[in-house]
Amino acid sequence: MRLETTRYTERFGSVRINDLQQVIELDSGRIENVSNKETIGVKKIADEAIRDIERRMAIIIPTKDEKLKLFEGVISGVPHDCLIIVVSNSQISRVDRFRMEADTLAQFCHFSQREALILHQKDPVLAEALEQAGYTDLLGEDGLVRNGKSEGMVAGWLMAKLVKKDYAGFIDADNYFPGAVWEYAKCYAAGFSMATSPYAMVRILWRYKPKISGGMYFKKWGRASEITNKCLNSLISLKTGFESDIIKTGNAGEHAMSLKLAEILPYASGFAVEPYELVSIFEGFGGVLPTAHPTAAKHGIEIFQIETRNPHLHEEKGIQHVREVLVPGLSVIYHSPICEPETKEMVMDELVSQRVLKSDEEPPKPHFCVLPKKVDIKKFIEVMGKNLASYSGTGEAG
Amino acid sequence: MRLETTRYTERFGSVRINDLQQVIELDSGRIENVSNKETIGVKKIADEAIRDIERRMAIIIPTKDEKLKLFEGVISGVPHDCLIIVVSNSQISRVDRFRMEADTLAQFCHFSQREALILHQKDPVLAEALEQAGYTDLLGEDGLVRNGKSEGMVAGWLMAKLVKKDYAGFIDADNYFPGAVWEYAKCYAAGFSMATSPYAMVRILWRYKPKISGGMYFKKWGRASEITNKCLNSLISLKTGFESDIIKTGNAGEHAMSLKLAEILPYASGFAVEPYELVSIFEGFGGVLPTAHPTAAKHGIEIFQIETRNPHLHEEKGIQHVREVLVPGLSVIYHSPICEPETKEMVMDELVSQRVLKSDEEPPKPHFCVLPKKVDIKKFIEVMGKNLASYSGTGEAG
Numbered sequence: 001m002r003l004e005t006t007r008y009t010e011r012f013g014s015v016r017i018n019d020l021q022q023v024i025e026l027d028s029g030r031i032e033n034v035s036n037k038e039t040i041g042v043k044k045i046a047d048e049a050i051r052d053i054e055r056r057m058a059i060i061i062p063t064k065d066e067k068l069k070l071f072e073g074v075i076s077g078v079p080h081d082c083l084i085i086v087v088s089n090s091q092i093s094r095v096d097r098f099r100m101e102a103d104t105l106a107q108f109c110h111f112s113q114r115e116a117l118i119l120h121q122k123d124p125v126l127a128e129a130l131e132q133a134g135y136t137d138l139l140g141e142d143g144l145v146r147n148g149k150s151e152g153m154v155a156g157w158l159m160a161k162l163v164k165k166d167y168a169g170f171i172d173a174d175n176y177f178p179g180a181v182w183e184y185a186k187c188y189a190a191g192f193s194m195a196t197s198p199y200a201m202v203r204i205l206w207r208y209k210p211k212i213s214g215g216m217y218f219k220k221w222g223r224a225s226e227i228t229n230k231c232l233n234s235l236i237s238l239k240t241g242f243e244s245d246i247i248k249t250g251n252a253g254e255h256a257m258s259l260k261l262a263e264i265l266p267y268a269s270g271f272a273v274e275p276y277e278l279v280s281i282f283e284g285f286g287g288v289l290p291t292a293h294p295t296a297a298k299h300g301i302e303i304f305q306i307e308t309r310n311p312h313l314h315e316e317k318g319i320q321h322v323r324e325v326l327v328p329g330l331s332v333i334y335h336s337p338i339c340e341p342e343t344k345e346m347v348m349d350e351l352v353s354q355r356v357l358k359s360d361e362e363p364p365k366p367h368f369c370v371l372p373k374k375v376d377i378k379k380f381i382e383v384m385g386k387n388l389a390s391y392s393g394t395g396e397a398g
Numbered sequence: 399m400r401l402e403t404t405r406y407t408e409r410f411g412s413v414r415i416n417d418l419q420q421v422i423e424l425d426s427g428r429i430e431n432v433s434n435k436e437t438i439g440v441k442k443i444a445d446e447a448i449r450d451i452e453r454r455m456a457i458i459i460p461t462k463d464e465k466l467k468l469f470e471g472v473i474s475g476v477p478h479d480c481l482i483i484v485v486s487n488s489q490i491s492r493v494d495r496f497r498m499e500a501d502t503l504a505q506f507c508h509f510s511q512r513e514a515l516i517l518h519q520k521d522p523v524l525a526e527a528l529e530q531a532g533y534t535d536l537l538g539e540d541g542l543v544r545n546g547k548s549e550g551m552v553a554g555w556l557m558a559k560l561v562k563k564d565y566a567g568f569i570d571a572d573n574y575f576p577g578a579v580w581e582y583a584k585c586y587a588a589g590f591s592m593a594t595s596p597y598a599m600v601r602i603l604w605r606y607k608p609k610i611s612g613g614m615y616f617k618k619w620g621r622a623s624e625i626t627n628k629c630l631n632s633l634i635s636l637k638t639g640f641e642s643d644i645i646k647t648g649n650a651g652e653h654a655m656s657l658k659l660a661e662i663l664p665y666a667s668g669f670a671v672e673p674y675e676l677v678s679i680f681e682g683f684g685g686v687l688p689t690a691h692p693t694a695a696k697h698g699i700e701i702f703q704i705e706t707r708n709p710h711l712h713e714e715k716g717i718q719h720v721r722e723v724l725v726p727g728l729s730v731i732y733h734s735p736i737c738e739p740e741t742k743e744m745v746m747d748e749l750v751s752q753r754v755l756k757s758d759e760e761p762p763k764p765h766f767c768v769l770p771k772k773v774d775i776k777k778f779i780e781v782m783g784k785n786l787a788s789y790s791g792t793g794e795a796g
Binding site: 002023024025026027028029030041042044047051054055069073076077079080081108111112113114176177178179180182183210212215216218309310311313316 | 421423440442449474479511578714
């Protein structure tokens with residue numbers, strides 16, 4: 001894979017935010033001598049470097065009643081050396097869609113001779129392990145893990161931790177193109193191979209997100225993304241004193257983290273999860289508030305933003321109003337302790353103009369799954385580890 | 399890459415037609431020990447084997463006034479080790495679209511540090527080289543190469559021959575997904591790596607060809623493909639005496655050939671080109687007619703049909719009536735000297751029911767670019783070789 005080199009890095013406390021890097025070439029061939037001139041503008045990431053990361057990376061696929069054909073396509077695009085972890089919140093009662101997913105995964109694992117894990121978000125053992133580990137923020141009143149993609153994501157990376165992976169990347173199960181899934185995984189690996197800190201994150205910007213209406217329109221920016229990015233940039237700019245447009249992936253659903261970073265981040269529910277990852281990094285390591293993690297601050301938090309070659313074409317689940325996506329993300333910005341009045345005003349202006357709020361109201365407070373310092377990941381691993389075989393995606397145990 | 403193994407091979411004279419093989423996994427990771435049980439049903443093609451082929455393969459991209467953004471995406475998906483050869487028939491006069499393509503290619507080559515070739519179908523030197531080589535079937539009344547994708551394809555593989563490649567694969571310039579382009583190239587290489595004969599062909603079956611109308615419908619078979627395949631199968635079945643449905647890729651635009659095979663095939667114009675490749679192989683090597691190429695017959699002609707993981711989503715150029723695609727393909731079947739009366743009747747029934755012909759008419763005779771035995775490829779190479787630098791896609795010469 002060939003990428004643009006990181007031409008600019010915005011520094012915010014001990015956070016290093018790299019400017020967008022485009023993928024130039026999906027597959028850059030064998031290792032060969034690369035001339036010096038290339039290293040100025042373009043970075044070739046050798047296959048070997050990518051495979052080294054892939055072997056240490058889990059690809060977590062959160063899914064909920066997704067079409068099986070799409071699910072099957074997505075798993076077929078994940079490079080073999082990555083471990084697939086499916087976290088499903090699909091229905092079990094009337095039609096057992098979870099069972100169908102497990103069967104599809106097992107069939108794929110059989111033919112591709114690979115390992116995978118699959119677990120249901122409402123799995124009682126999972127809930128018990130989280131309870132014993134003290135991570136009760138994830139649990140609902142019924143004692144099981146709450147609904148929500150963000151809760152599934154946390155369960156996913158905890159499983160990755162359990163099986164001793166170093167990185168976790170998230171890929172949605174509704175993608176139409178296995179080749180695009182493949183590219184996401186490669187981008188994650190390429191990003192981590194460039195990282196100099198063990199606390200790193202890779203966020204994907206789709207080259208286009210085509211809209212189908214009559215013909216095909218290759219839309220680049222969604223309205224919600226534009227506004228979220230603007231407000232996130234304002235959050236930083238007002239602290240550094242230099243206006244910036246560095247954040248281009250505020251709502252990126254396709255993203256990956258080193259587990260070292262995942263372990264020290266709090267999470268927000270629903271559509272707030274992706275922008276809140278950035279907000280919580282800025283709060284924790286921007287140098288404005290005291291940091292709870294001096295080791296991570298010393299290494300620095302490194303954020304890569306990579307623009308894919310493939311467009312993003314996925315299942316449209318009816319029209320999702322821009323407000324639904326926008327409000328949770330903007331709320332976490334508004335309620336951040338590092339948010340300046342000017343940014344609050346910007347957020348309010350957007351929400352009022354979207355007619356979500358009246359001008360004298362405040363945005364709703366988001367629900368956070370704070371990862372308390374006391375969460376005992378070892379306890380989680382102990383409880384889940386005993387039952388690991390039952391989560392095998394190969395269908396040969398459990 | 400992991401593929402189904404070839405479970406069944408239909409033999410027709412010295413032609414070996416392998417049944418469809420699905421891609422199971424896009425990227426099968428590092429070389430590792432593969433258990434014996436795998437080799438029964440699934441074949442893992444090692445990265446190294448694929449790269450060995452890629453380095454000997456040209457990817458030929460015929461284009462005509464295609465959107466530059468699509469063209470750029472397509473070239474970015476071609477694996478680095480393959481040589482890109484663009485054969486353009488785009489307009490030059492009013493707006494110089496050929497120049498824009500050359501500039502786009504040069505920019506891509508600059509950043510990806512790769513070589514490429516680009517030539518215009520109406521290039522006078524190309525026409526002269528073909529003339530001197532005795533390949534005048536390709537030339538029109540104005541002395542230049544005729545319009546048509548098939549003529550561009552022949553020019554493309556002759557260029558591949560000139561630069562000493564062993565394989566040539568064709569990929570259309572209007573594909574929306576670079577990741578799908580990447581998969582085509584990998585499938586070609588995987589196919590050739592399985593071949594035991596130097597006379598080999600790989601034909602792609604798209605997993606789906608989605609139709610956009612309101613939502614997205616994942617259509618598998620086009621009407622024209624179904625009919626063409628049925629008639630091609632009838633052509634073989636009536637000779638072998640066993641009914642067969644082995645041919646599933648009669649109209650495959652995405653396909654590749656070893657140059658040894660390309661050199662001994664005659665070509666048909668227009669939409670007849672792809673089915674005629676099969677018909678001419680059956681005529682030349684099916685054992686019904688005497689062969690003109692005993693060496694090739696001794697090795698056998700090997701045909702692979704590979705079903706991709708990615709759907710095929712490309713630019714819709716208005717509604718192409720099924721007749722336009724169907725008639726040329728069925729005509730070459732009808733007029734084949736090995737075509738039995740039953741197959742002729744089947745062809746006629748289809749054409750009459752499509753209201754293209756009346757029941758007392760014959761299908762039109764296709765135009766063939768017969769590659770006469772006398773064509774002097776060395777002469778072509780001599781003339782074009784002198785000017786090779788002017789076709790460099792890097793924009794640094796010529």
